[in-house]
Amino acid sequence: MSTQKTLPEPIIRPEFINENIALAHTGDVAVKLSVFEKIWNINGVRKAFILLSLVAIWQAYTVLLDVEPLMFPTFLSALDRLVSDLVDGELLAKVWFSVKVLVIGYATGMAIAAILVLWGTSSRLGGDFISMATAMFNPLPSIAMLPLAMLWFGLGTASLVFVLVHAVLWAVALNTHSGFKNVSSTLRMIGENYGLKGVPFVVKILVPAALPAIMTGMKVGWAFAWRTLIGAELVFGASSGGGGLGWYIFESSQNIETEGVFAGLFMVILIGITVENLIFRNIELKTINRWGMQR
């Protein structure tokens, strides 16, 4: 037999009603941040800090340890080369050549992806084709298609565009298609309810609803394309006339101008960051961030 335990009873207390609730005023709910905290909260400031630290380490390493400039030039000398080549227009011409090809390839890839995804949403066979084709071609590095492209299209812009399309197409198609599949049935039913069918349904409901996934696809596609282009130009940039940024890097290394190699790499990074932060980030801020689809 267990020992008798007294259970706690609720204590009955007098009731009260607060009549003055409307008169109550709160103190400082918001406390101001210090100036340092405010500055540190800016994304760009923190990132610039990291960047400057890396540059400082590089400069210090090369100068203090007196590293052979042919192997690893100082940051400042590489920067100097970048500026001088930019000013005399040589580098700009190469950049322009690359960007032009890139835009053509990217736009073509996007257009084909759009057609493909449209087919994929309208028929089951199309959907099956997308998932199968992406499974096959997405793991295939675009640069591996270059020998074939050269065989088919010769040494020219056409070959570059071909590999770029391959780089963009599957990433965009895969992400867009899976984005469409994830659109909630409620939103679909709403669209149908207001009489939307076919292409208007895709454009007015599926595309905006799947925009986060589409943006991911576009960003991945962009990164693939940019890498592929530089790689392809390294291989045969010169023979296609002017040659692009990749060729500039290759040429510099052939001439044992290591500063030039670094200047070219800077440019590749710079353009990559610019597109990512200026173009994609701004599209995101104006769309999916504003709509609360992404933080």
Added chain:
Amino acid sequence: MTQGAHTAAGNTPAAAAVDPLLDVDGVTLQYKTKEHLITATYRVGFKVYPADRFVLLGPSGCGKSTLLKGVAGYLKPVEGNMRLKGVDIKEPGPDRVMVFQEFDQLLPWKTVKENITFALMNGGRCKTQSEANDIAMEYIKKVKLDRFEDTYPHMLSGGMKQRVSIARGMAMEPDILLMDEPFAALDALTRLQMQEELLQLWEDTHFTVLFVTHSIEEALIVGSRILVLSPHPGQVKAELNAHHLTHASTGDPEFGELKTKIHNMLFADRILEDELAAAAAEAEG
């Protein structure tokens, strides 16, 4: 001809003079999951007349939501037919506007006002944007959301989102407004308030609404006529009047009696089912 008896029961003498707005006759609905073909409703029949606040009430699994989706045109009956103003329902259309339970029924890329104008323009109710804007603002005011017309849905509370959805549905002035447990995801206090507001809106224009719920109390408060469905598959159990009951009458003995009556109807089934299940288990064991 058991079917005839069902529909006949739905005909009140007073209503016989008017044509029903929505006529659901002997409807069997089935849908497929990955492994099963599920019969959601079996030979369900009812008639909705203009200005009805017609409630489909039943426990989960009675196919009430599926029935509403059928009326909306998302699902084709395998048997029987559904007519709106005498015309067979074939596909979704703006003459029957759905209000869902889910908060994501608002287009997140459109503001409160744009969500309504989007419906008005695409649903073919408005030809010009300015006309759509005027109507949208009128209905935004009706649901007391003026000042929020340029807000994106993700900034709104659950109750506010449902208000926008209702405003969007009403702005279309459909033949019938279809509401699929629109208040089920709201907290209890907001739900009470929304029921109250819906009734006030109804007082303005006496629109026709087909309302799905699993709450007996909500059915009694919101509905003017209640179709009680039994589960697995959904079949008509009863059709009852509740036009005289509102929030104000929740304390009345009549309210309590009707509530108990419906409760027993639904509960009796469950007891029977439990017994059957127990008997089946015994037979197997």
